[in-house]
């Protein structure tokens with residue numbers, strides 16, 4: 001367990017912002033600046049709906065914001081494949097074994113169409129309902145075929161005995177390829193013609209410094225071509241602030257069961273030594289949390305967004321993490337629905353912070369009202385810390401950092417004049433405690449000037 005204290009500062013931001021999803025002006029969130037944050041505390045923060053961008057940690061106002069953002073995570077221990085995920089791995093295998101020429105193979109083309117249904121960048125072209133129907137029809141035909149085969153062999157045709165046990169992600173990822181490990185954090189998948197090296201680069205390491213320029217080049221190309229960013233907005237400084245700055249201060253190995261130092265990593269994908277994609281990942285106490293992903297758009301046909309998520313699930317399992325967090329899930333945003341295909345996945349209820357499996361009834365609930373809570377009304381937040389103002393004035397509150405001293409709220413009130421505390425300021429403390437919950441309010445220091 002890391003020993004250092006987490007220190008955050010409240011950021012006053014009451015105005016709604018432009019929303020990147022619905023393009024309206026109704027995005028509302030609360031935020032703190034993470035001066036220092038342990039990956040253990042950050043794990044607890046994301047479990048309460050927070051998320052970071054650089055050193056800024058924010059939490060959407062789930063009852064007010066235009067596009068409510070639910071924390072979504074996948075259970076990597078019990079992960080199972082969708083048809084399009086299998087197709088993504090199949091296509092990568094083809095590419096590594098046969099090279100680019102195989103693009104003309106009609107079977108490969110049909111596989112690309114299959115995987116497109118899950119791809120957030122392509123979802124606009126595909127009617128998902130129609131795909132679902134086709135999938136069902138396809139699986140029905142396959143079931144019938146299997147039954148005939150078993151009958152011809154004189155085997156029983158009972159439901160449940162037809163299938164072989166599903167293959168694990170470890171088996172599927174290296175199927176038809178050779179997996180070799182160069183060191184603790186690098187492995188290579190080699191095919192007959194090409195090789196893909198996947199390396200976890202710890203931010204702040206020598207390897208990070210060595211590879212920054214080529215990584216930034218891939219980022220620039222991606223932002224300009226996929227997000228239509230102005231080339232002036234994707235300078236190295238901005239890239240660093242967005243994807244390298246972080247509040248973690250781990251020094252050396254943490255004694256965590258993964259055997260790795262926790263904190264921020266860039267997972268670099270090299271096809272025959274050329275950097276083609278980067279996954280930005282936080283390694284936390286119980287999970288790997290995906291921060292961002294960018295790739296060289298020349299390799300768009302490899303469906304790298306889905307491929308990297310599958311690799312990240314594989315990495316989570318390899319280092320014995322229980323969960324893989326896929327950022328936020330916005331039900332009203334069709335581009336995000338691909339996240340539900342990583343099964344089994346769960347959403348955090350914005351009121352109780354209980355995890356609920358993504359079922360049809362949860363989707364129906366969100367179809368009716370995207371702001372609705374997910375767990376039953378009677379399930380309460382077990383860590384709630386909703387304080388009336390008079391209790392705060394009487395010494396119940398968060399841990400604080402004041403004049404370079406770590407103080408309990410009660411000690412802090414003895415140092416400052418209670419009367420000097422303005423009501424607006426008290427309300428911020430009240431809101432902070434409510435959003436953090438009891439445990440985090442007393443684990444993390446709130447910076448007070």
Ligand SMILES: [Zn+2]
Nearest residue numbers: 019022066067
């Ligand atoms: Zn919106």
